[in-house]
Amino acid sequence: MADGGSNSKVKRKDRILDAAEALFAKHGFDGVSMRKVAEEAGVDLALSSYHFGNKRGLFDAVLMRRAEVLNETRLAALERCKAEAGEGGPTVEAIINAFLEPMLAHGYQEDEGWRHYFELVAQVNSSFEWGGQLMTKYFDPLVRKFIDALKVALPNADPADLYWCYHFLSGALTLTFAHTGRIDQLSDGIAKSEDMVGAYERMVPFVAAGFRRLCDK
Amino acid sequence: MADGGSNSKVKRKDRILDAAEALFAKHGFDGVSMRKVAEEAGVDLALSSYHFGNKRGLFDAVLMRRAEVLNETRLAALERCKAEAGEGGPTVEAIINAFLEPMLAHGYQEDEGWRHYFELVAQVNSSFEWGGQLMTKYFDPLVRKFIDALKVALPNADPADLYWCYHFLSGALTLTFAHTGRIDQLSDGIAKSEDMVGAYERMVPFVAAGFRRLCDK
DNA sequence: AATTAATTTCAACAAACGTTGAAAGTCAAC
């Protein structure tokens, strides 16, 4: 049967996913051809269609693969910060931290696969064509749990304000992980897009302050 | 000839730009063919190449056309809020307002051309392929003037913090104007992506609070 | 070893792609 325990044949399927992940991240869905994916992965052209049906199936598989892992890690971080918090539940800062920190924890420095994945998600998130449907499908069930926790931390918040605040967080987050290099040029090298730790340490208080200003009444 | 409606007096060159703008906004550079642009504009396929050289030239022309207008409007808004401010210069809120308000002022409700343009910019901004170079080219000279004004309003700010704060602003802004419809689904209709006025009124205090938290020392 | 199932390769399809040279059309100025 298929994926029982053998390794060598699973390798090719994963090599295709890795190659597609890197290429989609750089050039988007329509900027990548099945032939380039096959060439980059070192496999035959037809193999991607065999494993994933068609190009769109390959795209979905790339997005799904790490979404599940990220969602689990984020959920664990949320549960942990709830457990560590006192009676009134975690603070805004702690909740936002639980949402952001897993992205760094996933070996961002070493594992270029995750880096490519976040670049791809950034592109999808801001895309009219994919943004609404795909992000909702892969991430919103978990995002709702974070927003529920924020409702406890900000009990007097207007729900509409809360959703807009998350939206701003989402935009700041995805652009930062898109790695376009724009901040390097704008700042003449003072701020470096490679410095994800520095970005993370600034994003948490920045976003938390925004939440409090709008929702802490 | 009297304006009978479909046969407009608008030049073919502008019809091509309008059609390309709408299509690039929805599907990105590689998701649009020259044939689709020609069909949508109601002109011959070869005409786009004649006017703009090639596909990339058309893309650049679309981006440049409104960038110049937006930059002028933003610069005027910045000068006005400087003039209206007292001795110490405008506040953080006033500066951010001068950056955001022109996007609403450009007939966002009526003029779908501007809406398409902002969707396109959102996509470009988060794109690894285009984000760094194109956004820098078209917008950063003006952005630097806004950051200079922010340096006056936040005299003790670390420059790196300031650039990161602008980066977060840029991400929140472009995602909001990308109109992916995600916030509608996430909030079950409580927050509407069509409500640009509501988004604008929330974004200014949200972002200003973030700036102050990191840069007001 | 024989048989069945899963994987990988090969070759080719028809459709769509960006670009371009040359012909045809338009318009203003003389």
Place this chain on the structure above:
DNA sequence: GTTGACTTTCAACGTTTGTTGAAATTAATT
């Protein structure tokens, strides 16, 4: 009404595109 510059169309070029049926190879099961 002829000239000349600019605009628009036509037709076609050589590539590249996603997909697929059939053959070949490898792995698993009997």
